[in-house]
Amino acid sequence: MRAVYDTIAKRRDVRAEFTGEKLDEQVLMRVLTAAHSAPSVGNSHPWDFVLIDDPQRLAEFATHVATRRQAFAESLPEPRKDVFNPIKVEGIRESGLGVVVTYDPTRGGPHILGRHTIDETGLMSAALAIQNLWLAATAEGLGVGWVSFYQEEFLADFVGCKQPVRPIAWLCLGPVTHLEEVPDLERFGWRSRRPLKDAIHRDHLGS
Template sequence: MPPRFGPDFQDELSALLAWRRDVRHFRQDPLDENMVAELLATAQLAPSVGNSQPWRFVRVRSPELREALAAHADREVTRAGAAMGEEQRAAYSALKLHGIREAPEVVAVFCDEATTAGSGLGAATMPETRGFSVVLAIHTLWLAARAQGLGLGWVSVVEADFVTALLDVQEHWRLIALLCLGHPREPDLVPELERRSWQSRLGWRENVSER
């Protein structure tokens, strides 16, 4: 018999979703290897097109590679800020946009566009669904990490080609995300971008229409 998820679990699930934050500020305590392995195993439970499981996780353990990623992100932050107006640039410069140097774990997540698993089911007509599947695995990891008291940050201030070349992965792997994982310094229910008046969360009715 499948498990029954009662009202208490439903409330806890709602709290987990509400407390999932995009974390930038990390403590530097190392993570238990068994916990990391458990989280990565849980990510494998995500749905994928044709059951192709195209996600490929690369743990960046080398200090030299991590520093190269951090320096690259810093350059991209500076470049993006230079294109903004003065007022927006001031707000942008106050944001912390990555925790690559502080987080105990940095993980690059790729989509294997040449995977033979799933025999192309679904992806033959909509190949982009492989990438969507990888995003679902990332979200599964995100929620599992939060349930363990950890935070995860998605670093989007990097160029995919740079990261792919730096990590020297297979040519048919496409970068989907660079992630930082660790204990958040100060867990908060309110997203940092909202706390810093960059962007408030929209109400669900603003994102739903009917035809």
Template sequence: MSGAPTSGKPDAGAARAPAFDAAFVDAFHDLLGWRRDVRRFADAPLAPALVETLLAQAHMAPSVGNSQPWRFVLVEDDARREAIRENFRKANAEALASYDGERAGLYARLKLEGLTAAPVQLAVFCDEGTCQGDGLGRRTMPEMLAYSCVCAVNTLWLAARARGVGMGWVSILDPLRAGEALEVPSGWRLVAYLCLGYPVEEHPDPELERAGWEARSGLSERIFRR
């Protein structure tokens, strides 16, 4: 076929990938270490242009079959934000009731959301009915659409942290009620409700670890060989 590269040889028309030096690799390691779930936000807005840049970078995430199933909903209306806060309050009360004794007391003291202070609130939905990608890669694992949205969320998290912006993931929500409050299409599934803003404080360790809820375990406990 005319123009096809010779087998085993690089395509002369291909773009040259950038070289990431040791300083970049070290900085990237630091970025991963300082990426934290933020729940305490300063009273300072995020510039609209910055938010647009962060969403553009999140949109660069990989997706199954190049389906790009993520749908970003910026929640700006006060009444809708209050509906989400009420959703959280109800779900959080139910979660608290599932614990007993000291664990319940500790749970009650945890700061688990930034829904009041965060200047930017973003709901990430998965369009499970998208035709883009023509189903490639998800016949046996349809959940790959949602996993692709999670890739976009993680990309957004790192992009935000690189610019000094904190992000928190609020999962203590009824997803169906959240979708109703935001009036999204019925075929969209809530993957993440995110709070973004400048953090009040910076910590290299997770807040849940500092609060005594759960410590991170070592990598060796997560690697198995077969």
């Protein structure tokens, strides 16, 4: 039981610590098996995993992400710009592998048990697959970095994803030198973690 808590505590979003070594195929399959074991609304498994390891394709996506990073940097007020500038937001090329997670709202047909009242439960299910992948990768001693600095249409075209299927995440996955103990955004002074006590309420939100 301790191992689960240890893995959760160890998990980090990784940008700079990828070694670039090739990921062992069997390890990759174990991690994807963990992702695919996630709970899903109506047992619909609405996710797919597109694996990209061609250095040219990784570079192409990284170039797109750089434009989105720049746009965000330009939108910031001066003091925040200075804090943001040194922060790395992706390790797309360095990781050597991108896992694009897609979400298919049609998976399982029109009568998904449990999604009739809350449509987002499909998307929530796909997010759980990502968390499973992230924790399994951490347990394997690997790093994962979630990249969301992209235009959805760009990534949809990039992986051949047609409406209504959506790409919902680019995950950099690969061997790392180490995992930092403190999240990068905290280390670089962007934003600190919120204390648990502020997130717990009794009976009503806010009390």
